[in-house]
Amino acid sequence: MRKIFDFHGGIHPPENKHQSVRTPIADAGIPPELVIPLSQHIGAPAVPSVAVGERVLKGQVIAQPRGFVSVPKHAPSSGTVSAIEDRLIPHPSGHSAPCIVIATDGQDEWIAHSGTPDYRQLDKAALLEKIRCAGIAGMGGAGFPSAVKLSIQPHHTIQTLIINGTECEPYITADDILMRERAQQIIAGAQILAHLIEPGETLIGVEDNKPEGIAALRAAASGTDIEVVEFPTKYPSGGEKQLIEILTGKQVPSGGLPADVGVVCQNLGSTVAIHDAIVEGRPLISRVTTVTGNSVREPQNFQVLIGTPMRYLLDRAGYEPARGNRLIMGGPMMGFTVPDDRVPVVKTTNCLLAPTEEELPTPPPAQACIRCGMCAEACPVSLLPQQLFWFAQGKEHEKLEQHNLFDCIECGACSYVCPSNIPLVQYYRASKAEIQQQRRDHEKAEHSRQRFEARQERLERAEREKEEKRAARKRAAEEKARQAGGDGEEDPIQAAIERARAKKAVQQAGGGESELEKLEKAVVSARKRLETASAKLAEAQAQGSDLVDALQTGVDKTRGKLEAAEKALQDYQASDSAAAQDAAQPGDAAQAAIEKAMAARAAEASLSPQEKARKDLKKLEQRLQKSRDKLAASRESGEEEKIIEALEATVTRLQDKVEEARIAVQDAEEA
Ligand code: SF4
Ligand code: SF4
Structure with a gap:
């Protein structure tokens, strides 16, 4: 019997799960329009690879990944690309983001595809590539690309592979129904992952409030070395770090990864998607989503195409908007209010909760903190929620980080127990967003500074080189002038x-x-x-x-x-x-x-040295003769003494030059 551990804190909110597991998974059908956001995961958004007006087939790649931490997007059904534009996406801020819109044709025509039932034929790199090409990202939480998560670093040795079947959040039953109906695929998917990671053990962790799911899994795992581990229900057991502690007793260090303690954790829905991608060659184009809450007449789980507008899906469950007080994507603890029911279902949409006011009353106004300490008792990460709240109010970001704000899993347990109704988790989310924005701004500023400095250095170097060239030219000119002057020859x-x-x-x-x-x-x-x-x-x-x-x-x-x-x-x-x-x-x-x-x-310039020497001699002899004639004429004319003297000096100088030129001619002819 495996030893089960417990983690600090935690709560037991009403489960409200039974409403949506009374019927099997239903097919939500094909809506007239599918809206596929280019970013449904952590990492870079995908880049469209289709054009408006293009017909696409079900399963066809419509957007390519950009970078390592990114995944492609596929057409969830056949139809025509009607737009590539910003549309509202499911996000707490209610903002828009680039989406590919497909007007479906109702034919649901598949692109040619095939799987590899004997996945053992594939090496690890090929398996990872298939997982990546199938567009699989975590189907709960933040949506981390699965291929990245499964790329184990050489310095990590994985002891335990955990398939997370906990689903601790109230109302949500998407994993529970998968366990009941698709246990075989879950076990097969876990075996593929075990083949990829080669852990010492493979565990599927499930809370004891899902007896049918546990029974189905154990039956499917019979004869394998996969162990289905059942443990007491407590929120938030499904947190990755909490589940690791429950099953192994190991604590992932602050800021660390599960692989640091020899564990890899995989979402149960992602495990099914990996099975479908490898064995059947089907990309991730649909998922199981729970539609529940008292403002829907028939709460149930649907197999729904990614990109289906939420309102379309809600209507399949008999949605009565007039009865609801809000629409929540996810559960009441970690989910967020969706500001518009036209937004699409994405890969991480595990639940649409449409509660009535009586069911989930609007929280009363917050009161002052009474320092009761209940929030700290409930926190599964052993944080100090009260201090974090003060620092968040004062925007003391440094202190928030010193108090491990980023270890907060936003489970909302602190808010749930707070007698003053302080929406603590909202403060933490807002503070995290501010800090992350500051980090991005800082990085941007740092990049700009580095670019500026590099440019300055380039300019200075260019100026230095120019100056050196200028100085070299000047030196060469001076040297030439000096040589010309040194010859004494004009x-x-x-x-x-x-x-x-x-x-x-x-x-x-x-x-x-x-x-x-x-x-x-x-x-x-x-x-x-x-x-x-x-x-x-x-x-x-x-x-x-x-x-x-x-x-x-x-x-x-x-x-x-x-x-x-x-x-x-x-x-x-x-x-x-x-x-x-x-x-x-x-x-x-x-x-x-x-x-x-x-x-x-x-x-x-065209003369030979001998010709040039002879020519120079001839010119000098002519100049000498002219000078002699001038001197004679001046003497005859009784010119002033100083003029006669100047002419005599010229004649003497030219006589010397003629002598030198004669020697030069001899040298040139002997050479
Ligand atoms: S539970 Fe609420 S009132 Fe109590 S200490 Fe925490 S923040 Fe203050
Ligand atoms: S929301 Fe954060 S601080 Fe509050 S209980 Fe959960 S982990 Fe702790």
Whole structure:
């Protein structure tokens, strides 16, 4: 005989289960419209894979999972997709969410499908994939994707697999009726799970208020190593951690998982769904839902298609809305009021409770806490509900977390026993939602901060690289300039280009004079000065003045200057007649000079080193000859001493260069 343990706290509310188990499971039928929310589970919503107007078959995938913690959605019946839009979904806040709407055709035509009766052929990965592809998520509680829950981490060793047949919440009998009518599938599903997990033992835990279900299960489990364990009824024995403690005596640590104590727990309805998916190849498109409460004439359990509007289902049970005071999804302890009866049945809809006012009176206004401590006595998690209430009122989130708010299973036992009618569990739910929203906001802000910092770093790096490139270019330019300066040689072609550009700029600006104009001006000016000086000399001679000798010297000098100017003009015209022609057409002269120089540079670039050396020598010899001619002319004309000296220095410098160029030619020819 297995030892049964007990957990702290708990209560015994009226069960009210007998009303809905008097008749077998009924088929709810096919409603005209099915509304399938894309998110019916914990994790990422599925993504539609059908379009509006598309015909779909029963069991066809209509939305694909997004990510690991997600499951696909299937068409519960054949028909046409009439909309993909936000619709009201079953949620305490009464909010809308994306749904696929199917206008059913009444044919209930299945898509081709087949199962694997001998599931032992399949390895674990294939089994998990089939469970995931069948869209199976927990059919009680929050709806955690089953394939994720069954993916055991390597560091976990599972001793006990528990199938949760407790169903401790008042009014709900969906699991009880499954045990009575589908015990074989439950046992077969448990065997599939045992094959997958390989636990040391497989237990099905059931409260002793379900004798028919227990008997059916024991009969079906006969000959297997599955043990059906019966234990005293107490609310909330069906809480995962409470059931583990009852059956194994182990306590799951705060914030921990059942696998941390070597246990995997699976919902009974999910176990049947896993059997159907593996053995028959049927995805999760319907479930058993209890419809009960005194405002329905025929409380019972229905096999109902997922997406069926609640009102349609209620009407199958003879719903009399005028008698009801509210509609609850789930039971009176953990369920929530549904604000609109058009919302659809989803995978976690285990019960629709439509009570009358006499049956479940509207709670009276809350009174002040009298510190009776009854809430702490009732709490199955050994929390301090009274303190949690104070912290929740003061929005002291840190203290709420320090007092293990997130271990609260929202069973409502504390609220149930509170003599002051304080809706304690509502405060905890609201506080949890606020904290979770803050965490999401914080994560979002943290992501934004990281993105901002990464961008700043990218920009700074790019700026640094740009700066380094700029500095490298500058250094290269300086080095080039230094080398050019170090040679002491002026690039004559570049110099010609620069001179021509400067000349063009001056001409375009409309200012300055060409070289020819300057020389012509100098000649005219010298002539005028000579005329003036000659006139003064003639006057002095006529008057017999003492200044005649001095004036004669001045006239001679001026004449010499005139001759020098005329000679310079002739030389200029003779040496560069093309330039002189250009000067006559000032608009094109500079451009022509640039082109000429560029052509010369291009021609030079194509020369061999020997040709270039010989050409350089020839140019220098020509310049030397010109300089010598100028010097001779200046000497002949009696030019000023300093001019003669400058010309002599030029001739000497050019002679040296010619010598160097001759050596360069010899070197080039020997090379
Ligand atoms: S049961 Fe209610 S009144 Fe009593 S201590 Fe808890 S919160 Fe206060
Ligand atoms: S609702 Fe939370 S605090 Fe209240 S009894 Fe249940 S577990 Fe404890």
